[in-house]
Amino acid sequence: MRIGTRTFVAAALSALLVLAGCSSPQEQAATEQKLDPANPVQVEVWTYYAGHQQQAFEDLIADFNATKGKEIGVSVTHASQGGVNDLAAAVTASAEELVGSAPMPSIFLSYSDTAFVIDGMGKVADLDPYFTAEEKNAFIDSFLAEGDFAGDGGLKVLPISKATETIQINMTDWEVFAQETGSTLDEFETIEGITALAQRYYEWTDAQTPEADDGKPFFGRDSIANYLLTGSKQLGHELFAVKDGVCTPDIDKDTMRSLWDNYYVPFVNGYFSAEGRYRSDAIKTGDLVSYLGSSSSVVYFPSEVTVDDQTSYPIEFGALEAPRFAEGVACAPQQGAGFVVTKSDERTELACVEFLKWLTEKEQNTSFSIEAGYIPVTKEACTYENIAAAANEMEETHENYLINLEATLQTVSDGVYANAPFEGGVEARVVLENSLSDKAAADRAVVVEAVAAGEGREEAVARLNTDENFEAWLESFTADLMATVSA
CATH class of the missing domain: 3.40.190.10 (Periplasmic binding protein-like II)
Structure with a gap:
């Protein structure tokens, strides 16, 4: 047991499995009917982020809109709904179409319990068909499994950043x-x-x-x-x-x-x-x-x-x-909310998935996770070497984050659980x-x-x-x- 040392390497987290996967039906359809940069899809995201986390997330959205989003035809906006409970209440009210509630967002941040309730209303998109086997294998297994409510390989919640x-x-x-x-x-x-x-x-x-x-x-x-x-x-x-x-x-x-x-x-x-x-x-x-x-x-x-x-x-x-x-x-x-995509038309769901895939790429996911005080969700990104290197290059990284990092990764490597x-x-x-x-x-x-x-x-x-x-x-x-x- 060590405090704050930098020698830890969690092989279970750092080994990136490379498995071949076939294109999904949605991806094949997207090839025939691509997103149109001239007519971008508008994607609204609801979170409970505030303060530093909110600013970090909105900076990423601005980056996406100016780069990948502009290239493929996706424009993302963000609205914070207050705290965790405020967001859950707002999303539930929207799903139930209560008087005075806003329309459901394209994407919302959620813990699995709330997502399970909304899914029971038939309003959560299954993201599994949008990901190849190789793309899914990039995620830490237990993080991805949390979004599989029925145990049938579905993906109702996509992990973004995690904690223990x-x-x-x-x-x-x-x-x-x-x-x-x-x-x-x-x-x-x-x-x-x-x-x-x-x-x-x-x-x-x-x-x-x-x-x-x-x-x-x-x-x-x-x-x-x-x-x-x-x-x-x-x-x-x-x-x-x-x-x-x-x-x-x-x-x-x-x-x-x-x-x-x-x-x-x-x-x-x-x-x-x-x-x-x-x-x-x-x-x-x-x-x-x-x-x-x-x-x-x-x-x-x-x-x-x-x-x-x-x-x-x-x-x-x-x-x-x-x-x-x-x-x-x-x-x-195993802690940390993930993103849920509201069930809609294929083009809108594809636009949401393109943003989320970009958000979980190594560079973006590592920087945002550090800013939020969490750890990344892919095997390639969630290593001490990658996180520490990125944190040391970022301004105002809290020193306690790096002191705590080894203990966090060791705990995850030993075994985490989400019911x-x-x-x-x-x-x-x-x-x-x-x-x-x-x-x-x-x-x-x-x-x-x-x-x-x-x-x-x-x-x-x-x-x-x-x-x-x-x-x-x-x-x-x-x-x-x-x-x-x-x-």
Whole structure:
């Protein structure tokens, strides 16, 4: 395990397979009826990009319109619809033709759950016929597979840029703790190792004050849904097991107990925390040393800790690949929306595909991915050497991006996972995000109140960390989850 070195080469990502492929029927038709530069097709794209991402995307559109688009007869415009949820709501309203909604765009940015809903209305184009076997083989397999809803080789979502989760660390405070306790970065490799580190850190900070039970938390997670999904998968059970668009949750009691023991138990003890909207907020105040978050979020990692109005100090950033259970297989979340083409006439769909193919070419895809904080989606582009070289040539590339890059690529190389979409998937993920985290937060509050009243932390936790409490939560969690998938 290494931090910020530049020696990593992921052979699984860098090997570009070259397979011959026949022209598709759409391409053959396009040969007979080409796009006309004198009568360009107008393509409207909706995204949720804002700020720097929006500017980077619109710069690419301007480049395309002035070059490839002008040459073949395609003109692209862009409109940001606000946040992720705003975009999903706008696209859904357009697909349902609600009063006051705008016509559907030619292309829209979407996660698979929303795209699956729109596809169910018959309004998503299958892009598979527009790509040769060679062109599809250029993409990283798991990225492309996410757009195959039915498992029949279809392509309803084209990947543009991707992310996963990485461990992000305040190395300045870590070094002090590590030197005094003998802790090592290798302990971050497993979920159990992180739990042990967090307990050790709590006890180490607790011993530095005369008061009892006032240790500090060490670790947090930005997404509990990701923890439950990938943790279950690591231990051999697919929590969202989907076949033909129908989800039958595989809720294994022993697996759920492992997940409970390595989140709920350290959380109610005060070893973990979830302060702030994101865990980087607690890094900034010095209330956490490390967390697991999206690899694209490293640009928000603070450069200093602000203790109070008078006290602050600079910190160094470090990153490691996502952890796994000691007895589990490697599995981290696959993140990042892709582009969906609205079903229309062949000429318009061809125009959309021409733009998307250009956007996923090595140079454009690499530069945009770096600007957005993500990684490229093709095997040729998604190598450390290519990304680092491009990043070093770009102005204002955030230094944390390159420090985090090796951990990101190693995590993807080890294995990433995205569950297949299904009806009720959005609601089911809400249950995953809230059920365990809300339970842990509520019971942590009980412990804090008990300690304030004079009870020892261990005694207060022991009253809550019982088989009965776990089983009651599991029963409630199961009922809530099943209600979303059977509604």
